[in-house]
Amino acid sequence: MKRTIFSTPVVSHIIKILCHFSLKARGWQLQGQPPTAPKYVLIAVPHTSNWDFPLSLAMAFIYGFEMMWMGKDSLFTGWRGPIMRWMGGIPITRSSSNNVVEQTIEKxxxxxxxxxxxxxxxxRSKVTAWKTGFYYIALGAKIPIALAFIDYTKKTGGFLSTFHPTGDAEKDIAHIRACYSGIDGKYPDQCIVH
Structure with a gap:
């Protein structure tokens, strides 16, 4: 795998220190632990603001794992491409969701x-239902799903638990969504679950 912001010598160490002090200065606390498994899908819920991204990166640095993320391919055009990839970005074309699932399982x-x-x-906009790609990636790759969160009201973030898909998508996703009850994004009115 190519070098990212998480694996660049010296830079990654300095960023980790800055993330730690920045979150502490703003009153944020971490809760829970990431999975010990070497491979997993991390779902980040709720997602209502651009601020979710830097907060998630900061938390990944503090927890000490390399977090890759998927973004629309237009974010990776021109001069931004190398920077986005260095930050852990993987470009996707939203028009071919099945292909994205299959490619991610292969990865x-x-x-x-x-x-x-x-x-x-x-x-980041209000939606009425979750996309299920994350679930089918985990199921197809036979890996767990880490239930990560950012709660702006309580200024906490981290991990709720680790979930292993059973193959009953409807039941499993309903269970996962219920775990996020009471967690508020930056814009709570845009959250599916409260």
Whole structure:
């Protein structure tokens, strides 16, 4: 795997220190622990603001794992491309969701260690249902789903638990969504679950 912001010598150490002091100065606290498995899908819920991204990166630095993330391919055009990839970005074309699931499963199957963050809402805007790609990636790659969160009201973030898909998508996703009850994004009115 190519070098990212998490694996760049010296830079990653300095950023980790800055993230720690920045979150502490703003009153944020971390709760829970990431999975010990070398490969997993990390769902980041709720996703209502652009601020979710830097907060998630900061928390990944403090927890000490390399977090990859998926973004629309337009973010990776021109001069931004190398920067976005260095920050852990993986470009995707939203028009071919099945292909994205299959390609991501293949990426997990050919990697020794890999964590990919996927917001089930798929957007910062208000939605009525989660996209299910994260679930089918975990199921197809036979890896767990880490239930990560950012709660702006309580100024806490981290991990709720680790979930292993059973194959009953409807039941499993309902269970996962219920875990996020009472957690508020930056804009609570845009959250599916409260």
């Amino acid at each position: 997990f199957n050919t990697s020794d260690r890999l964590v990919i963050a996927i917001p089930p809402e798929g957007t």
